[in-house]
Structure formats: C-alpha cells, structure tokens
Amino acid sequence: MVASNGTGNGGGRRPAKPHAVVIAYPYQGHVIPAAPLALRLAARGFAVTFVNTESVHEQTARALGVDRHRYDIFAGARASSDHKEPLDVRYELVSDGFPLGFDRSLNHDQFKEGELHVLAAHVEDLLRRLVVDPASTCLVADTFFVWPATLAKKFGVPYVSFWTEPALIFNLYYHMDLSRRARPLQLLQGPAAEGHHHVDGLAHAALAGFLTHCGWNSVLESVWAGVPMLCFPLLTDQFTNRRLVVREWRVGVPIGDRGKVFPDEVSARIQGVISGQEGKELRQALRKVTAKLKAAAAPGGSSQRSFDDFVDELTHRCACGGGGGRTLMT
Structure with missing residues (x-):
C-alpha cells in the first residue's frame, strides 16, 4: 500500500x-x-x-x-x-x-x-x-x-x-568488509549538524549537561550547543561515539563504563559536570570542538x-x- x-x-x-x-x-x-x-x-x-x-x-x-x-x-x-x-x-x-x-x-x-x-x-x-x-x-x-x-x-x-553515522564508523565497516571482498567506492562528505531538532533546547542557559546514549545526532547537537555529555551508550556505533566524546575530544564523561551502573557513580558524575573542576575542563574543551564544527558548517x-x-x-x-x-x- x-x-x-x-x-x-x-x-x-x-x-x-x-x-x-x-x-x-x-x-x-x-x-x-x-x-x-x-x-x-x-x-x-x-x-x-x-x-x-x-x-x-x-x-x-x-x-x-x-x-x-x-x-x-x-x-x-x-x-x-x-x-x-x-x-x-x-x-x-x-x-x-x-x-x-x-x-x-x-x-x-x-x-x-x-x-x-x-x-x-x-x-x-x-x-x-x-x-x-x-x-x-x-x-x-x-x-x-x-x-x-x-x-x-x-x-x-x-x-x-x-x-x-560518523565517518569513522563507516571507515571501520569498510575496512572490515575489505577482508572479505574489495570494492571501489566514491565517498562524499555530507553537511554538518546545523538545524538538528534538539539544538534549541540544548542551548538553554540553565542546561549544565546532557545524558545521552551517544547516538550521532545527539553528539553533534550537544557539541553544537556547547553542552557537556554524560555518556551511556547502548548499541552499535554508540560505543565508538563515546570514545570520541570522552577520550579523544574530552567533552563528556562515561556512565556505566564497565557495564554496570551504580547510583553513587551517577551522582558523582552529574555533580562533577555541573559544579566541579571536571565540568570547567569539559566546557573549555567544548569551546574548541564547537568552534571547529561550526567552522566546517559555515x-x-x-x-x-x-x-x-x-x-x-x-x-x-x-x-x-x-x-x-x-x-x-x-
């Protein structure tokens, strides 16, 4: 139909x-x-x-x-x-x-x-x-x-x-596939994050952090708005996205990094992002990453x-x- x-x-x-x-x-x-x-x-x-x-x-x-x-x-x-x-x-x-x-x-x-x-x-x-x-x-x-x-x-x-998904994930899949067969492919880079539907809400002055499953939409939206992330991935590309956010860009913190989630860990992570030195460092790193993202889309x-x-x-x-x-x- x-x-x-x-x-x-x-x-x-x-x-x-x-x-x-x-x-x-x-x-x-x-x-x-x-x-x-x-x-x-x-x-x-x-x-x-x-x-x-x-x-x-x-x-x-x-x-x-x-x-x-x-x-x-x-x-x-x-x-x-x-x-x-x-x-x-x-x-x-x-x-x-x-x-x-x-x-x-x-x-x-x-x-x-x-x-x-x-x-x-x-x-x-x-x-x-x-x-x-x-x-x-x-x-x-x-x-x-x-x-x-x-x-x-x-x-x-x-x-x-x-x-x-991120180009990094595509690259991983592609090279995994090369182990089975070779195929030529033309890759064109698409537009960046501007216009995504959560950006206005994330840009609110009262927002101190964003709990996310690390889907690529959410990551781009959070970086665009300059909001630190509390990362709790669930499946597929989200674990790699968390690595980008936490280890490479240093604009977020992990929750349940070893597969289990404890209340005291969640509380400590939230407090650190909102009012601790960790939150200040995250926001400082975010300013640089956000500037790069907006420059790419400009x-x-x-x-x-x-x-x-x-x-x-x-x-x-x-x-x-x-x-x-x-x-x-x-």
Missing part, C-alpha cells in the same frame, strides 16, 4: 528541474538527518519527494500531539514568506507492511523481514508513480537499506547512499564545500541523464 498525505504530485509531470527522491530509514534517529538533507537539496534547486513510513509518521505526530492525517513536516518549507521562497519539497507515506499498532521493537526480527521485502515492494510501487523522467531523477536512500541500489538500477536513476567551511561538490555532481548526473544505477556515498 502507498499512502499520501495529500502533498504528492498525483502522478503528474513535475517542473523541469532535478528531482531527488529521499527515502528515510524507518527510525526517528535516521529521519532527523534525512529531513534537513531534503531541505538543503530543495534550497539548491531540486524538486524533492521525501518518503517516510506511516509508522514513523504516526509516532512523530502522536509525540507532537497533532493529527497524523493533517501533519506534514515540510508544510512550513512550502509556505512562502517575506524572506524566503517556498521550497519544492513533497511528503509521501508508505506502509512498512504492518499495522500501526504492531510493536516493531518487541517483534524486531519480523519487522526486519518486512523491511527487507514488503517495504521495498511498497517503495517500488511509489517510484513507478514518482519517476516521471528517469534522466532528471535520483534516488537518495539511507545506507542501512539493502535494496535501493537494485531499485535505482531497475528505474535507471543515480543512487545516493546516505550514511547517517560558508566556505570544509563540510559546506563538500556538500557543494556533492550537489554539483548530483545535478550534473541528473542533467545529463547519466549514472543510472551507479552509487554515490554521502
């Missing part, structure tokens, strides 16, 4: 400009970086269709206390104002094959099976409607999916594999230059109608 919230193009021909179909992985932590990427592509002249699952859409609307049938995360971007032109960004919903009430965490293996087969089939149905002109269309999908390259080849469009910064190169390459691929099925990384 393919569902629309009423902002799709209804199958009609889109304006004569490059069209990026952005597909977010069905977890909120992956939607968070994908949405700003969609907006930045739209701001650079792309017509963008952002694809979300009905389940994540419903969870987000429920958390915000709004009607899921009317909620559209890009409504504001499409509205013109005195200072900004409206962006050509559309919002489409697809089913992941399970009812909204299905517990995807409790039934993890079943959900992953559906993600692999059912969600892919629903996205393919949607692409049959969206890909009006393959020569000017590209597919931008989260690297965690395993099927976008196959769909891109089927529809004859370039494919951008969007990596949402006009002319390394992240901005990399994003400019990426947009130029993608625009060229769409304009020339070349690269059907070929993969780029960002």
Whole structure:
C-alpha cells in the first residue's frame, strides 16, 4: 500500500528541474538527518519527494500531539514568506507492511523481514508513480537499506547512499568488509549538524549537561550547543561515539563504563559536570570542538564545500541523464 498525505504530485509531470527522491530509514534517529538533507537539496534547486513510513509518521505526530492525517513536516518549507521562497519539497507515506499498532521493537526480527521485502515492494510501487523522467531523477536512500541500489538500477536513476553515522564508523565497516571482498567506492562528505531538532533546547542557559546514549545526532547537537555529555551508550556505533566524546575530544564523561551502573557513580558524575573542576575542563574543551564544527558548517567551511561538490555532481548526473544505477556515498 502507498499512502499520501495529500502533498504528492498525483502522478503528474513535475517542473523541469532535478528531482531527488529521499527515502528515510524507518527510525526517528535516521529521519532527523534525512529531513534537513531534503531541505538543503530543495534550497539548491531540486524538486524533492521525501518518503517516510506511516509508522514513523504516526509516532512523530502522536509525540507532537497533532493529527497524523493533517501533519506534514515540510508544510512550513512550502509556505512562502517575506524572506524566503517556498521550497519544492513533497511528503509521501508508505506502509512498512504492518499495522500501526504492531510493536516493531518487541517483534524486531519480523519487522526486519518486512523491511527487507514488503517495504521495498511498497517503495517500488511509489517510484513507478514518482519517476516521471528517469534522466532528471535520483534516488537518495539511507545506507542501512539493502535494496535501493537494485531499485535505482531497475528505474535507471543515480543512487545516493546516505550514511547517517560518523565517518569513522563507516571507515571501520569498510575496512572490515575489505577482508572479505574489495570494492571501489566514491565517498562524499555530507553537511554538518546545523538545524538538528534538539539544538534549541540544548542551548538553554540553565542546561549544565546532557545524558545521552551517544547516538550521532545527539553528539553533534550537544557539541553544537556547547553542552557537556554524560555518556551511556547502548548499541552499535554508540560505543565508538563515546570514545570520541570522552577520550579523544574530552567533552563528556562515561556512565556505566564497565557495564554496570551504580547510583553513587551517577551522582558523582552529574555533580562533577555541573559544579566541579571536571565540568570547567569539559566546557573549555567544548569551546574548541564547537568552534571547529561550526567552522566546517559555515560558508566556505570544509563540510559546506563538500556538500557543494556533492550537489554539483548530483545535478550534473541528473542533467545529463547519466549514472543510472551507479552509487554515490554521502
């Protein structure tokens, strides 16, 4: 089933400009970086269709206390104002094959099976409607999916594999993979942290520290806001992220570093971050790391230059109608 919230193009021909179909992985932590990427592509002249699952859409609307049938995360971007032109960004919903009430965490293996087969089939149905002109269309999908390259080849469009974890983690995975097979890969560095959804809250003057599981979104947001972190990782890249935060950048402290959490340790860590010498040293280190991050995202910064190169390459691929099925990384 393919569902629309009423902002799709209804199958009609889109304006004569490059069209990026952005597909977010069905977890909120992956939607968070994908949405700003969609907006930045739209701001650079792309017509963008952002694809979300009905389940994540419903969870987000429920958390915000709004009607899921009317909620559209890009409504504001499409509205013109005195200072900004409206962006050509559309919002489409697809089913992941399970009812909204299905517990995807409790039934993890079943959900992953559906993600692999059912969600892919629903996205393919949607692409049959969206890909009006393959020569000017590209597919931008989260690297965690395993099927976008196959769909891109089927529809004859370039494919951008969007990596949402630290480049360090990608490097580790890549070199682990080299032990099994060698494959050439073009890697393009994407935009930095500006615009992430927790930054305003983290920037509050009363906030002295941030307890985080060390997801990459949270790490970037905390550094951007200059807030020390209390690090309690749970899985995957989060343990490596903690090492970056605690040992390399020295802008956070660990909690439960040896697998167990004790109340006195938590209390001592919080007090140290809030009022101790440790907190002063963390904030001093943060000022340097924050400055580097903001410099990278600023006009002319390394992240901005990399994003400019990426947009130029993608625009060229769409304009020339070349690269059907070929993969780029960002």
